[in-house]
Amino acid sequence: MKYFIGCFLWSMMCMSALVANAQSACDKLFANGVKCQQTMTISSQRNAIGYFEKAKICYDSQAKKDLCDQQIKSCRNIITQLTRTEEAKKKESQTREPEENDRNKAKNDLKPVRKNGEIKLSLDRTYIKFKGKGNEFQKVKVTCNYPDWEITKMPEWVNCSKNENNEIVIEVEKNPNDVERSAQLEVTCGDEVTTLTIIQEKFKKFILF
Structure with a gap:
């Protein structure tokens, strides 16, 4: 008799452990x-709904099943709000694009009308010289009576940009040759063109003895 009672108690303990493990999986x-x-995204909310639906099936407690239903409802409300927000942004973007196009067109229409001989374009130097190692910056000042001057030609081994101070910022790459090299950079405004000669020394290799 004691043997059967012991077996029954052992079985109950095992069943309790299994139930506890199952509930732990549900909680996870x-x-x-x-x-x-x-995470406030539609895809993340849908993933959350999937987890809550699985947890609802897993739980034995009606109270916890009801809690899963509440969370699912909350996720669906969030999805609705996010969808409305995305649609509003899309409409705003579609409205903004024509306005930006109109503004850009207006800017183009306001380009200065030039007369022959009235463009004044010059640089503060006729040439600049760089060391052969590269990674060196220099600036050249541009003077022009129109703001829309541009760099129309430059060597492949030269990187340059136009800054807000009407300067050209110039950087050269490392000179791979054993001789000095040079090339010209062109700046243009309308029909007026001026040039800058860029010279780079040969790369000096240091040999340690």
Whole structure:
């Protein structure tokens, strides 16, 4: 008799452990749902709903099943709000594009009308010289009576840009040759063109003895 009682108690203990493990797995599903729910994207909310639905099936307690239903409802409300926000942004973007195009067109229409001989374009130097190692910056000042001057030609081994102070910022790459090299950079405004000669020394290799 004692043997049967012992077996019964052991079986009950095993069943309790299994139930506890099952509920722990359910709680893990629910926790994953909550984690996904905290990310405010539609895809994340849908992932959260999937976890809550699995947890609802897993739980034995009606109270916890009801809690899963509440979380699912909350996720669906968030999806609705996010969808409305995305649609509003899309409409705003579609409205903004024609306005920006109109503004750009207006800017183009306001380009200065030039007369022959009235463009004044010059540089503060006729040439600049760089060391052969590269990674060196120099600036050249541009003077022009129109703001839309541009760099129309430059060597492949030269990088340059126009800054807000009407300067050309110039950088050269390392000279791979054993001789000095040079090339010209062109600046243009309308029909007026001026040039800058860029010279780079040969790369000096240091030999350690």
